[in-house]
Amino acid sequence: MRAFTKRHDHAKFVEDYIFRDGAELIGGTLVAEGRHDLRLQFEELGRGHTFLHITLSLPAGLFKEREDWLQIALTQLDLMGLPPFQIPWSAARHHDAHCDHIHIACVLKTFTGMPLKPRLSRRETDRNHRQLAKLLGLPVPEYFDPSVPTLMPPTPQRNLKPKKAQALHTALSETFAQSPPTTIEMLAARLRDRDDPIEITVDQNVYGRESYLFETSHGTLYGGRLGAAWEPRHLHARLDLAMALSIVGITLSLRAIRNQLKELTDAKRTDHDEPRDRPDGDEKSPDRDRRENGQPDGAAGAFETARDGTVGFGQSASGRPFDDDNGTWSEQEYPSHAHGRAQGIQERTRGSRRTNEQARSSIEADQTEAEPNPQHFGLTDELSFGAFLARVLRLLRSNFRKWRWRKLADRPALGVMFEAGDQAIVSSQGIDILKDGPDAARLASFFEPSQTHPVPETDPPEDSPPEPSPFDDGPGF
Numbered sequence: 131m132r133a134f135t136k137r138h139d140h141a142k143f144v145e146d147y148i149f150r151d152g153a154e155l156i157g158g159t160l161v162a163e164g165r166h167d168l169r170l171q172f173e174e175l176g177r178g179h180t181f182l183h184i185t186l187s188l189p190a191g192l193f194k195e196r197e198d199w200l201q202i203a204l205t206q207l208d209l210m211g212l213p214p215f216q217i218p219w220s221a222a223r224h225h226d227a228h229c230d231h232i233h234i235a236c237v238l239k240t241f242t243g244m245p246l247k248p249r250l251s252r253r254e255t256d257r258n259h260r261q262l263a264k265l266l267g268l269p270v271p272e273y274f275d276p277s278v279p280t281l282m283p284p285t286p287q288r289n290l291k292p293k294k295a296q297a298l299h300t301a302l303s304e305t306f307a308q309s310p311p312t313t314i315e316m317l318a319a320r321l322r323d324r325d326d327p328i329e330i331t332v333d334q335n336v337y338g339r340e341s342y343l344f345e346t347s348h349g350t351l352y353g354g355r356l357g358a359a360w361e362p363r364h365l366h367a368r369l370d371l372a373m374a375l376s377i378v379g380i381t382l383s384l385r386a387i388r389n390q391l392k393e394l395t396d397a398k399r400t401d402h403d404e405p406r407d408r409p410d411g412d413e414k415s416p417d418r419d420r421r422e423n424g425q426p427d428g429a430a431g432a433f434e435t436a437r438d439g440t441v442g443f444g445q446s447a448s449g450r451p452f453d454d455d456n457g458t459w460s461e462q463e464y465p466s467h468a469h470g471r472a473q474g475i476q477e478r479t480r481g482s483r484r485t486n487e488q489a490r491s492s493i494e495a496d497q498t499e500a501e502p503n504p505q506h507f508g509l510t511d512e513l514s515f516g517a518f519l520a521r522v523l524r525l526l527r528s529n530f531r532k533w534r535w536r537k538l539a540d541r542p543a544l545g546v547m548f549e550a551g552d553q554a555i556v557s558s559q560g561i562d563i564l565k566d567g568p569d570a571a572r573l574a575s576f577f578e579p580s581q582t583h584p585v586p587e588t589d590p591p592e593d594s595p596p597e598p599s600p601f602d603d604g605p606g607f
Contacts (some may be wrong), residue, residue: 131186132259133206138181141172141235145420148183148222148233156232157200158220168220175218182248187231189268199223199232205265207236209258210248210500216240252358257603274359279371281306283359290356294348299356301328301346310372313587314342317369361419515542527574530569546573 149165150156160171172181186206188194194202203221203567207214219236239245248308256273272284282303290296301321311317314330326347328447332344333352340353341362353360384391448549519537523546526533532549543557546563552567554574561577563570 131202131262132271133210133255134185135248135420136298138183141169141176141181142209142240143181143183144172144220144235145169146410148220148235153222153224153331154196155232156203156221156223158219159215160218167300171218172218172235172237175241176239179237179239182212182236182238183232184234184236186234187229190229191317196223202266203232205260205262207234209261210250211285212238212246212248213240216242216287219244229543229573242541274357274364276358276364276367279367279428281310281372282373283368285357285359291329292348292351294346294351295356297326297346298344298350298351298353301326302356302360306372310375312369312373314366314369314378374452412529513561517556518542519544526573529576533569546570 145165145168149162149168153165155162159472162168167301168564183318184206186202195368195605207217207219212219217238217240219234221232222232222234250529256271260270267594273286274283277392285299290299300325305311305317305320309320311320318330320332321344323329329345330346331343332340335341335352335354341354343350343352353362353365358364382592399596413450523535526535526546530548533546535546537543538543540557541557543555545553545555547571548567550569551565552568552570554563555562555564555572556577563574
């Protein structure tokens, strides 16, 4: 019950074919006094417009009464977007074929002169076919749906009448069923190696588009002749599906040996973590092998916790991790120096109470140690860019809360952007402020020559902790 349509520019087909001798009138919106009279009515009402010829057929062996066919014609016109009581149309049944079928002629405009555009696309025609089959109690046909991925798409039987179409459909179905190819080259090789070989070439179809031309022993045809499922775009989608399924198969096969792989990985890690015997008797970890004289490798940019409790790469003095890229700490607790007090000072003042002389000596030592030296940020023969980068990042972590950085591609420097929008570029030549702000100005102050800060004249009370150094916000190298 799939509708076959054809457009005409004249109404001769009404008299010469639809209402030929032996045709039975089914119905319509025109008064039929004869086939010639019907033709004149169509020509008068459809002047300047297109005529549409529709053919509807029942499966072989089935027969419908005239009233049933009239209801089918009304339903089909409505499904096509043609209001059956507002347009000129007429239908007739032919009895000289192997199946019961009717022909419908209509004008693509209403009686009031409004032009109409019927819904005749392949997808809409497939939908109308399924709808009519459900209404008549017939088997619902299966059509290709691009939204449903499958390696074995349905192919309309009407497209498999030629022998070359049958041969190509059999070859493609067997190839995708046995061992689905994942590329067009693999598909071509599989078809070429068959007992009845088929060659694939790229050619332009009748619409001027690139398509795959299949050369069989019975002739050549384009893949699209089998149906929309074998057009190039859907064929490539099927090859991609085969590739995805092969990857899924490999993944599932690895599940059986997942435990064995985990054991091997754990054993390898255990071997890596165990200390290795040295000829000199010194047992060192593999990470220590990459250092000279027990010092961190500056180029690697990996600092450890210093003796004074200041922070290097990877952890704080308390062992809590932080984010290298934005200088933020874990949610559990911010570092103590983020609240304005240096970590090294807090660690030193958390023990026993000191005397006034010990407190003053500690402050003076902190001033000397925490005072930033501009020369530390220069690139010298002994200092690589990795070490320079590590020191700058350590400076940012120790003195600023929220910031981000990135390495510049055109020179050995890094750009820093703060939360308020301040931006600066830090290099071995100094610092360039791109967008001024409090954080950028503070960062620039670390690269200026240090000033001498006087030590307080009065001693703090004996039971009070020593006063923090004004340089506690510095890098503390």
